[in-house]
Amino acid sequence: MDIVVNAAMSADGKLSSRRREQIEISGPEDFDRVDRIRREVDAVAVGIGTVLADDPHLTLDDPERQQQRREQGWPANPARVVVDSRGRTPPEGRICDDAAETYVLVSATAPETRRRALRDAGAEVIVAGDDRVDLPAAVAELEAAGINSLLVEGGGELIFSVIENELIDRLTVYVGSLVIGGRDAPTLADGDGFVDGFPRLSLAAVERVDDGVLLRYTVPAAE
Template structure:
């Protein structure tokens, strides 16, 4: 658990994990899911998911990929909580993330009144989802570690809020190209003087690709 900036509230540790092509894309120009990870890397991701109390994605990933966000072979009680950042309530009622294989929390803006069968809702923030408030809520629910799996807009919001503690990126062996293809961190981006500082912890070959592991470099 970590302290929220300028607040006595503790928050979960935030891990970001994604897979990208050697040219820095997390999907093709059609913005559709594509296999980047090797078999070895999928095993690593499964282990990492198992070590987390929650797995989080943005609604863009739900609409593009319709992921289930569960760990194969795990029952409802042992699967991490699935968290979807969906400010305006765009998650389709038939999305896989609403199945009964794990608990799901859909996070919307305060003014959004959509509800879903198969998910709890948590409303926070007026113009954007307040990630500090969400982290406090997850801590209150006993979540000690959150894995943010994408996509690029959501990962950007976590970097922008200064919440990323560890960053894992698997680099595969297929080039996708395309100026419209998403990257691990999209959004508005930082100016060079504000760039988020990371420290490389390890670099290891993993099947046909390589896994880079970083942790946030914080002052003091």
């Protein structure tokens, strides 16, 4: 599977404030860029923290791009994927509406009542892992379901897990011209962090977008 991670962070590397509230870091040019990426992928993925904080829809903003997908024989919007070990995704949330197919990746610890509620809401529930989602196994299940390209939009815990499991192919990061601060504010890659064997990236391009900078990285092949 081709996996690209895309995120927007402040000049000091924060995805949002310590309150985990959505902050507008980029602008209209970058929003349109993200919409273009969504138009090309089979699915868009976020972690449960993003779902609970933002109630995202993860659909295309541009109706013309939706029509272009239909003309290619694709669904109008890419599928949506939530990485949610305990099955906390709200069945009434926008992520579970009928605008696009939704996959919720849970672990064996997710109560059956929550799994059933999500299925009743129309989501496809994939169980992978015991205490937390086994991401490589879940990605294999998604591939088996026909998803061959995935855009990961955050948050920091999910991005770290994607990097830690060596699933990432490319990384694009918009760096906005603001400072958020706070030792408890989420960063681009949270999780446990690395203490050695730090993953290396290769800087492919730098461009100015809105009032910030877009950094494009590729991931060197393992030696």
